[in-house]
Amino acid sequence: MKKIIALLPFLLLLIVTACSNDEVTPQERFDQYVKHWNEHEFNEMYSMSTTVSTEKYAKEDYVERYKKIYGDINVNNLNITYEKLSEEKMETAMEKGTAQFPFSVEMKTIAGPITFDYKATLIKEGEEEDANWFVKWDPGFIFPAIKDGGEIGLPTINPERGEILDRNNLPIALNDTVHNVGIVPGKLGSKPEQAKQKISDLLGMSVESINNHLDAGWVEPDLFVPLKKVPKSEEKKLNQLWEVNGVTEREVTGRVYPHGESLGHLVGFTGPVTAEELEDIDSGTYSANDIIGKRGLELLYEEKLRGEAGVKITVTKENGEETVLAEKPVKHGEDVVTTIDADLQKRIYESYDGESGTAAAIHPKTGETLALVSSPSFNSNEMGFGISQSRREELQSKPKQPLLNRFTSTYAPGSTFKPITAAIGLHNGTIVPGEGVEINGLTWSNGEGWGNYQVRRVSESNGPVDVTNALVRSDNIYFAMKAVEMGSDKYVNGLKQFGFAKDFPFEYPVEKSTISSNGKLKDEVLLADTSYGQGEIQMSALHLAMAYTPFLNKGNLLKPTILAEAEKSQVWQEQLITGEQATLIQDALRNVVAAPNGTAKKAHIDELAISGKTGTAELKKSGEESGAENGWFVGYPTKDQDLLISMMIENTEDKGGSGYTVEKVTEILKAVK
Template identity: 60%
Template sequence: MRRVTLLLSIVFFVILIGCSEDDVVTPHERFDKYVEHWSNQEFSKMYEMLTPESQQEYSTENMVDRYTKIYEDLQISDVTISYTKLSDDELETSLEEGTATLPFTVEMNSMAGPISFEYEAKLTQIDEGEDEESLNWFVSWDPGFIFPEIKDGGEIGISTTEPVRGEILDRNLMPLAINDTVWEIGIVPGNFDTDSDIEKVASLLNMSVEAIDSQLSQGWVTEDTFVPLRKVPESNEELLNQLWEIDGIMGSEATGRVYPLGESAAHLVGYIRQITAEQLEEKDPEVYSPNDMIGNTGLERVYEEQLKGEKGVRIYVTKEGEEDITLAEKEVKNGEKIVTTIDANIQEEIFNSYDGEAGTTAAIHPKTGETLALVSSPSYDPNDMVYGISQSKWDSLQNDPKNPLLNRFTSTFAPGSVIKPVSAAVGLQNGSIDPNETFEIEGLTWKPEGWSDYEIRRVSESNGPVDLRDAIVRSDNIYFAMQALEMGEDAFLNGLQQFGFGESIPFEYPIETSTVSTSGNLSDPVLLANASYGQGELEISSLHMATAYTTFLNDGNMIKPTLLESEETSQVWQEELITKEQADIISEALRGVVTDGTAGYAKNANLPISGKTATVELKLTLEDEEGAQNGWFVGYPTEDQDILIAMMVEDVHELGGSSIAVEKVTDILEKIK
């Protein structure tokens, strides 16, 4: 009898297990579905799986809407839920009793980093119909499923810590862009004479009267309230003194972005401004918010990612009368410090030398490639752009015929005769130019056979046969046109390409690519001839021009320009463009330009200088008799070769042509050496 009873028990257990696996939904199967919805943040479907008691206690607003808001606010993603399944014995008991408890672990990512917690899910078996197959499992839910810390009440809080923007420094750690003390200027209404002083304040702060009125009329403003209007850099003493004289004007110290070099480095360093709606759409919402400042131009924009840093974020639970509980925290990461190779003193010296004239200059160390200055003139004050520029001042900048908003050092220009040493190097390298070969050239003009009315013109007649040195020293256009036509388009074009024409310059700051022509070829003989002496459609940036000249000071290797102190120096951009002997030939000729040629002003300097001049004719058509002129001088100390300056001055027709550039570069070298 006992054996029969035991056998029946075993059969009953097998039948029970079989039913639970084949016909009856197990708590495992039900919770798996719940977890799937949870991982996909399908909160409405999760709500449908709650017990009637849970649904009665927590409405969809308390559960679904709260889940949605919290997960959106905390930027929850990658939700993973894992749990340990019941043993066979535990499963049998749960099927018999209609309840099951499943401990689970939740892991997720948030705006403040990973969050994980452990909790228990209690499931109840409920009959949804008349037969056994209608039995199903439902979850007993409470807010602890969101986070255990809010099971018995409490609110989720988020606090952020703004990163400190990284500073931009020159090679000597002098500031180019820093976070410095500024004055938050505001009004205390009870002490302020609105009728008589508001227009004066509006004018001084580059604000409209309407904007100030709007600030003063806000609901929270009282007679004794300090109402902030605008920040003013501490260095603007003249403006601050005028403001302090007005009753009711007060200031509080704050921190703001300041550009100590002002106009001298505006195009290079750039400035920050409040992010626009369009930029906000393009940026990562975890990094930028509507009130953030962002690099708008210059180095501020180029290195925005490094300078910006990362916000610190803390997610916590707050309960009345209790200490806050931290759920996740990401430490603030301040912006990186950007140390450049720029020399602030040289940058200012070069900019000031323009004295309002238009032009651009690049100064580099010809042996290391370190960029010492990148200047665009005229300019603007970047501090105005950050702290408010009046409409009239903005209109003045935009309407100025010299275009101070244009960044000239990123642009390309016709180089004129300063390209001749490069043309010479191309011919020497491919063997088409013999430095000792002379040409008998008569008169000031020359026209190859078969040309129509167009003639090549040179600036002065030679006293005898012209060789390479004489052609560089006296800047003979005819000599170089003859040589280019003799070597042909393919050889000359190939040589220019080896010097980096048509190739992006390997530089941290975006610079326009230098070009040989609008079409990229020199198949037209007139275009080919003109290109040989830097006219026609040939264009090059001042930085590329300076870089090309490093070839003559480094035994035929063109050095790669660098901008950051962290970059490796003395890297070769283009190797063995010419031999050491050929480089010496050109270098000696560049010294001759000063001692015997077109850069005579530099001959009287207190140090020996070498270089090349150019007066570029900017004719609209080949038939134009006369047009505007740009003047170039690429110069460097002949002996102590630690700086090379490529300067271009615009519209030099009435300033003495290229001699104005020679004077400026010479004076700069004398001051800084």
């Protein structure tokens, strides 16, 4: 009994110590607060504020202010650290019911990193079991600069979009002053409806759309109501607009395309980013009012052209004093310099005179793309400054499909394909230079397996036909025979060496060229037809142009380039033919033009020696006697070999077939050489 009585003081001390150890310390409490803060749990933070703080700052204001500020400046990677109390300071804090914790805040924001130091005071509130530690909060916890008031601002500086230039540093897309045409409603005059109709006709927007602008809630009779931007180049239209009562303008900066329709498909246009586009791009990259590339080079090089907005996070006091918390300088967009020759592009486009077709012009020694033409086209200025739905529907319904980009599409190349078949045969030994084939009559069939089908040639030959004669006269039967002789496997392998059934190595997205619907030529009739550019073979105008580069580069097939900074003369496929074989094909292509029996005699002019190959792609359906035809010509200056044009014009059956295209290319080459 005495022993138990003696132990009582010790047991009581243990109980008291245990109770005191259960008491929450200010350090534990602040550690919990910091964890909520790092996780953006503002409701929980507020519940840990002192009574004085909650009386001064309502929960809604506290929580919403944090959310808005952190959201507006895109706070991420938030990290709060603090100094832990020493044992001595902890004892003092527990005794006095107050503790201080110096802390540091690090965060990343839309304008860059922000760091600051501040001090938190924790006060013990409540009695006995209900006692706890609470944070004495003020706005300095958000940023010290707003402790005593101040407005947080987020001024931005929009970047200038980079310009797109041609090979001569002439702009094909630039930032320039444009006329923002609009109406002062009170000055429309005594016949406002008549004035609106006139404006509607000139701006290509409906009267209903004009009225929608005028019916906006902010509109007053004497205020300027903007309708549409018009480039300075449309002087005639602008002069007509200035004559209409109530029409006026404001000069603004806009995207201008000085070459209009000729470069429409290639350069594309820009426009306001849509909600759908915002869903598909990285968060924070664009805002609802930003401009984005919609098509063509503007879309392809969007990331390089657009730049990055500059932004500051500021605090402005009542007296106007400004403190900058973080700043990201504006990064203007980069210019894109292309290999395109805008003058050549315009000349080729205008040669179509509204007819449908496509053309590619290259430098065959370097692989530089000099022109990519799709006709008819659209005006990038019209598309970029806001095209009405009715005008868009009008363009979409036109039979010649001006919104269709033909230079990215593939077509049957017709007889322009025969030099490729010749090269494949020369390389695998099926075709031997100077070795003739006896061909009689205008038609040929390889036996019963062909049924009633026959390959037809345009003219009969005098004696055996060799590869040179077959190219000059464009002999379908010769190439059909040679393709059948070499067989499907060898021929398909050769086509793949020329880039068929492979992704086309070009920055601008161009459809890959295809051999057939299944990539094979097991059917002998299809094999024969393919050899002279019919059957199911499909290729783009640019691929066709590049396919001629082995003939001018000792057998090497070059890659096309479109950026001026790109390495020149990049090889796509090496040694498809030997130098001697390349010379043989070159000589034949010259004789296609110069020889009396050549198919491109219209290109035989005194001013310039031209080499090339004609082609007529027949589009008739099975069983039809005749159908539409696409006329092709691939031509280049025989001596300089610094420009090669691959051109196709649709529906030439009543215009002289490929001869019609030969004349167009000849005139272009004569004009630029």
